[in-house]
Amino acid sequence: MNNAAIPVTLAPSVAATRFLVEEMFEALRQGSPGNPGITRAPYGEGEDFAHRLLADRATALGFEVSRDAALNTYVTLAGRDRSAPVLMTGSHLDSVPQGGNFDGAAGVVAGLAALVAIREVMPVPPQDLVVMAIRAEESVWFQVSYVGSRSAFGLLPAGALDGARRIDSGRSLGEHMAEWGADVAALRGGARHLDAAGIGGFVELHIEQAPSLVEAGLPLAIGTGIPGNFRYPDMVITGEQAHVGLPRRFRRDAALAGADFAAGLDRIWAEHEARGVPMAATIGRFHTDAALHGMTSVPGRFLMSLDVRAYDAGVLSALEEAVLSLVRDIENRRGVRFELGARASAPVGPVAPAVRTRLEAAAGVLGVPWQPLGSPASHDAATFAQAGVPMGMIFVRNENGSHNPAEAMDVADLMHGIGVLAGWMATPA
Incomplete structure (x- = not known):
């Protein structure tokens, strides 16, 4: 298959995932009410519900599902060469208190939809394709950044398990993790589930967090960097x-x-x-x-x-x-x-030029208008960059900002983002 034509070939399969996308968002909304908005506290009931929902849907769809010591969830479409470096996407499923339904979750739902679409056209891709649903990204709760992704790479800051305490309960990060089944002893020992050498690239799709795309009248942006x-x-x-x-x-x-x-x-x-x-x-x-x-x-x-x-x-x-x-x-x-x-x-999260180029190419082939955009916010993709993984980002237009109940992403814009993401995942580097 011509690499340049892959995003176009995938387009009908991507469009067919819209029902799955809308159903997932509705289930997430109903299962984690925040009154107003939604609340998915890290290592709490709302976040755990979201991870169980993803695992159940992915299992029913026939994908491999696994978890690591920190309870991050992985959904895998097995590839032909399972020893080859994997391509990964994903984001977080926790939220701020009384937040919106799309911050973080949009990237996880998009990743699942991308796997479904790719499998329709390419039942066995060249290498494993993985969606990672990440725990505890929102630092407002424990005042520690990137708990889930840092734990996966063995990069959790020293003392965080005992010293970081959740703002609502006053209990430690380690206590909350253990309550939901995490292997805290392994994390104390520096357990590392992910190795940068085994990852060919990571792309995180996320709603925009300032109204740059709303102002520009564009559905998507390709990320240029994440601030430290x-x-x-x-x-x-x-x-x-x-x-x-x-x-x-x-x-x-x-x-x-x-x-x-x-x-x-x-x-x-x-x-x-x-x-x-x-x-x-x-x-x-x-x-x-x-x-x-x-x-x-x-x-x-x-x-x-x-x-x-x-x-x-x-x-x-x-x-x-x-x-x-x-x-x-x-x-x-x-x-x-x-x-x-x-x-x-x-740390500062630099976008890998090769990943950015492939994302831009996929958007161009699909005819999706976009602009470059430096993220105003922090994202788990920065942990991947810190670990040495080539990283990129896709931003989806979102009115009213994020971290509030009024997040207003249009699913049609997200479907454009899924098309670009699927095009990247299905195109050999």
């Missing part, structure tokens, strides 16, 4: 609790120090934007201590979180030094003390 980040989830500013009438020169106001930090961080971002250097900075929590604050008290304690991300490792390192310099300056001026707390980070 550094995070301080539990920053504390300590000043001095005082009477509201205290003159300014005597104050050690922790809240104003927090305001200085926010304004300074925004200046850093604006300076980078003016130079055309892409980055993002977010203060997700920003508040005085509820146990101490009051209308007639100068705040002596202020709490916040910080997430800074960029597409270049050098830029990211320089940004962290700029943030630390800002902290030192505010401490000196305000007479306060910053406690940064535990630091977390994730």
Whole structure:
């Protein structure tokens, strides 16, 4: 079969999977209500339901289904040469609290549909084709990035199993994993289910998380990179609790120090934007201590979180030094003390040029309009890149952003994405 014609040959089979796609999304919605939206907490009932749903559907469709020590789920269409490097796709099935039904899940559903379509045209592909449904990608829950994918490669940060605690339960990551059947002892021992040498490439399909494609009027984008980040989830500013009438020169106001930090961080971002250097900075929590604050008290304690991300490792390192310099300056001026707390980070995820080229070619052959797009968010594909796997991404148009109940992906746009994904998986490198 002519490689260039493969995406077109697959197109009718891809279109025929639409009922499966819609049925899967409806089942996911009904099985993980968040009131509003959906909630699939990692290593909790909602996420586990989603993994069981995928495993049941894939088994009924005749695919191989397996799990690893961290309970990631793998769906495999067996290839002719089972020793050859596999081609993989997938995404995560957990969500933020009261999130939308498509963030993460769209990539898993798309992967299953792609396998069904490929098997119709190519019952035995040259090598194994694998869909990975990944656990615990949403770092809001345990404040650790990429728990499932890092566990699969033996890259889970030291101390995460005991030190990371879920925000709603207060229980450790290891406890939650063990509750649902994970082999925590194996993970403590550095068990590695995936080896980069055995993976020919990984492509993650995901809804867009800023309305770039909505703005452009395009259904798809081909990813150009995933930002790395550094995070301080539990920053504390300590000043001095005082009477509201205290003159300014005597104050050690922790809240104003927090305001200085926010304004300074925004200046850093604006300076980078003016130079055309892409980055993002977010203060997700920003508040005085509820146990101490009051209308007639100068705040002596202020709490916040910080997430800074960029597409270049050098830029990211320089940004962290700029943030630390800002902290030192505010401490000196305000007479306060910053406690940064535990630091977390994730590496920059570079897209492999060869994978990107093949995705672009598949979109071109199918006549699907697209644009290049750097991801504004973190994705498990970055773990694959860190491990040395050639990685790519497909983004699908999504109104209203993500991480909220109003995610509004059109299934017709997703079907275009499945066509491009299936074309990549079925085309030999």
